[in-house]
Amino acid sequence: MNASSPQSRQPIDAAPILELKGITKRFPGVVALNNVDFDVRPGEVHALLGENGAGKSTLMKVLAGKHQANEGKIILGGQEMAFENPKHAKRAGVVLIHQEQSLVSEMTVAENIFLGSLPRKSFNRVDWRKLREDTNKILERLKCGFQHDDLVGSLSIAKKQMVEIGRALAFTPQVVVFDEPTASLTDHEKPVLYDVINSLCEQGVGIVYISHRMDEIFHLSHRISVLRDGEYTGTVNTADTNEDEITRMMIGRSLTLDHASKPTDFGDNMLEVRHLSVKRVFEDVSFNVRKGEIVGMYGLVGAGRSEVAETIFGLRKPSAGDVVLDGEVVNFRNSHDAVMSGVALVPEDRKDQGLILGMNCRDNMTLASLSSVSSLGFMTSAKEREVYDKYHQAMKIKTPSWRQKVGNLSGGNQQKIVIGKWLHTQPKLLILDEPTRGIDVGSKSEIHTLVKDLAKSGYAVLVISSEMPEVLGLSNRIIAMYDGRVTAEFDGDNVSEDALVQAITGMGKQAQAS
Numbered sequence: 001m002n003a004s005s006p007q008s009r010q011p012i013d014a015a016p017i018l019e020l021k022g023i024t025k026r027f028p029g030v031v032a033l034n035n036v037d038f039d040v041r042p043g044e045v046h047a048l049l050g051e052n053g054a055g056k057s058t059l060m061k062v063l064a065g066k067h068q069a070n071e072g073k074i075i076l077g078g079q080e081m082a083f084e085n086p087k088h089a090k091r092a093g094v095v096l097i098h099q100e101q102s103l104v105s106e107m108t109v110a111e112n113i114f115l116g117s118l119p120r121k122s123f124n125r126v127d128w129r130k131l132r133e134d135t136n137k138i139l140e141r142l143k144c145g146f147q148h149d150d151l152v153g154s155l156s157i158a159k160k161q162m163v164e165i166g167r168a169l170a171f172t173p174q175v176v177v178f179d180e181p182t183a184s185l186t187d188h189e190k191p192v193l194y195d196v197i198n199s200l201c202e203q204g205v206g207i208v209y210i211s212h213r214m215d216e217i218f219h220l221s222h223r224i225s226v227l228r229d230g231e232y233t234g235t236v237n238t239a240d241t242n243e244d245e246i247t248r249m250m251i252g253r254s255l256t257l258d259h260a261s262k263p264t265d266f267g268d269n270m271l272e273v274r275h276l277s278v279k280r281v282f283e284d285v286s287f288n289v290r291k292g293e294i295v296g297m298y299g300l301v302g303a304g305r306s307e308v309a310e311t312i313f314g315l316r317k318p319s320a321g322d323v324v325l326d327g328e329v330v331n332f333r334n335s336h337d338a339v340m341s342g343v344a345l346v347p348e349d350r351k352d353q354g355l356i357l358g359m360n361c362r363d364n365m366t367l368a369s370l371s372s373v374s375s376l377g378f379m380t381s382a383k384e385r386e387v388y389d390k391y392h393q394a395m396k397i398k399t400p401s402w403r404q405k406v407g408n409l410s411g412g413n414q415q416k417i418v419i420g421k422w423l424h425t426q427p428k429l430l431i432l433d434e435p436t437r438g439i440d441v442g443s444k445s446e447i448h449t450l451v452k453d454l455a456k457s458g459y460a461v462l463v464i465s466s467e468m469p470e471v472l473g474l475s476n477r478i479i480a481m482y483d484g485r486v487t488a489e490f491d492g493d494n495v496s497e498d499a500l501v502q503a504i505t506g507m508g509k510q511a512q513a514s
Contacts (some may be wrong), residue, residue, distance in 0.1 A: 003113075009045075009222050011237045017042045017206045018063075018094075018175050023072035025026055027408075029400035032058045036232045038225055040175055040206035046468060047209045047217045047238070050227035051250055051440040053398050053410035054469060056210050059227070062179045063208075064096035065089035077174060088115055092172030097164050099183060103316075105153030110135035112152050113166045121416035138166045143192050157184040157349070158301065159262075160327050165193060168200075176200060177208040182216060182437045194220065213439050214243050226250055251442040264476070267291030269324070273312065273427050276321035281307045282484035285321070289429065294451060294461045296475030296492065298468070299504045304484040305464045306348055309431050313345040314338040326428060342428035346418050346435060347489060350411075354418040357407030361399055362388040364406050369424045391420030396446060412443030419447070423454075430454065433464045448474060480504050 011025070016039035022252070025033040033055045040046045050056050061067045062072060065083030076080045076092060083089040086096065103112050111118070115321050118132065121128040127360045135148040144162050146155060152163060161184050165377060168176045182190050197207055208422060211217055218225060218238060224250040225235040233249050271289040276282075282304035289295045297305045310316045312323055314332030322329050325341060347353035355364050365388045373383040388402050395416040398408045399409055406414055415435065423429065432451065434445040455461050465471050471478055475492040480503035488503035 006188060009220070009238050011239070012041045012044045014043070014117070015042045016040060017077060017204075017223070019073075019075040020059065020063060021073045021075065023059060023062055023074075024070050025062055025067060026070050029404075030232055033062070033069075033230045036230070038226065038232070040208055041222075042204040042206055043201045044223065045201060045207040045209050045221045047211070047221035048223045048227070049210075049212075049224060049246060049250055051410075051412065051442045053229075054227040054250070055230040057179060057226055057410075058230075060208065060210070060363060063089070063175075064094055066096075069152065071076035088309055090116070090173075093172070094172045094177070095168045095175070096177045096179065097322065097368070098179060103152045103160055103307065106151065107138070107164075108149050108151060109146060109155075109163055111150040112163055114136060114307065115167075116268075116330055117171065125225040134170070135166075138169045141169060142166055142196065156437050158189060160191075161185055165196065169196070172203075173200075173205055175206045175208065177210070179210045180212070180438055181209075182211065197398075210320070212438060212444075214246070215440075217246075228252070244480060247441055250440065265437055266293045266476070267458070268327070270326055271462070272322075272324035273308070274322045274324065276308065276311060276323065278307060278311055278316055279319045281316075282481075283480075285486050287479045287486065287489065289460045289462050291460050292455055292458050293476045294455045294463060294474050294492075296480055297462060297464045297476045297481065298471045298500060299464075299481035301466065303481040303504065306433055307480055308481075309345060309433055309462070309464060312338075313343055313431065326384050326489065339425060339427075342426075343424035344368070344429070345431045346415075346422055346424075346433060348433040349435070350414055350418050355406050355422075358405060360403050360475050361392075361409070361417060362395070362402040365391060365421050366424070368421050372424070387424055391417075391424065395420050412439040415439055415447070416443070418452070427459070429460045429462070431462045431464070435463065436465075436467070436470060444470075453471055461488060468500060472497075 004495060014369055018040040020036065023033050023036045036059060038048070038059065049121040058067065062069045065085045065088050071167070074083065075215055076094065081092060083092065112132060113135055119130040132148050139148060142165065144159065146159055155163070161181065165181065173495065181193055189244060200207060202297040206430065221238045222248060223235055224238055224241065226233045226246065228250060237247070241503060267290055269288045270291050273287050276285045283350065285308055290335050299305050306318060311318050312333045314337050314382050327341065330341060351357060356367070362384050366384050373380055373387060374431045385402065391397070397413050399413060406417060419514055439447070451463065463474055474494070477492055477497060478490040478500070479486055480488040480490070480500060482504050490499065
């Protein structure tokens, strides 16, 4: 089977290797899954889609033994199974590659890949030679730029994700679940992942693929199933459907990204970045953001975009250049100075940098503005609830209660809490770093609308994104970066995709196209 091209993705006529029948899962105060059916055929990529909070990850955690279903059956290879834990599921041939990485930072790459199944020799001793050889075969197959004995804690997020994927190749699985596998991968690494998936299909492995990236879904999958609010809404053959139909199945309506002409009447400069540099990170970066304007910063992973934002926000010390905020040169010693001056940064990694996952929704919402909800040094519960209720309603956050731990929310609802937290500081400049990464189309549309409304009300907004449609749809101007430098600036209404690609890959010359 040649699974490398979209044209070859016709449905596979075979009995399912995996069946989930009538799966119901309840948590306190919420029914996460209600009578859900799902199946996977050998050699098939079956995409599982839905909005954040629809129940996709919960269903897969039930399959992998992390959660126990209240009702329903799991049938693998024709036999009914009851997985007590992930180790039990893995031994039966079910591997879940997590969206939230589950690696041990203090252990090596090899030890993480074979964790729980280290090769042994006599007297139950670890066979380190075989471990090294088996790991090197996997790393070679994944074309990884790191070594078997590297500590996982020293790797980038993208490289850690490749280690997660390597776990699926460490033995012969029957079913592999990929949960948002490309969310942290570079453009260079994605084709390697696709090759791995195609290879697994050729071996008869069933693939469950969860992603919010429609281009990946239509490129890889044979069938698409959709969940909405914890319930199954239908399955379609990928070759017989389109993005609009899938969107309607997910959220009950069609969505279009507004590319209409954007406002051009802006105020004075809120932000000026003048020849800003951080040694060995980025160099001589200059641009401005006006009041009421959305400026997009576009580039590949590693171009220096996030580092520029962190420098503006006081998290990095510049080696040269100036940051001018509302007409005054600022020298922030830390992020607290930036917040006090009216700068807010919604970070790229919401779980590690934007939230405290073990705290509840209300407390996370007020973290950046504690002085507004306290009196004489003591927190005021009524004020905290008032802030939470305001943004809970305005941003349509789905959670059974403010008492819910943020770590239990979907990615989209977590992101809404991060944005609400920073909006409550009433910033002059709002910086959004990958604001819709790992978020479903419905939540993405809501955040896009929110950003546009904020700009209309006078906010100066800097949006950093790796998604071209997002940058084109939102931005009044676009700053392109490559290898730590600004390579071009474009008018958001008059820019071609080809010109953008040239600018972010180093093929274009520095230009001012605006």
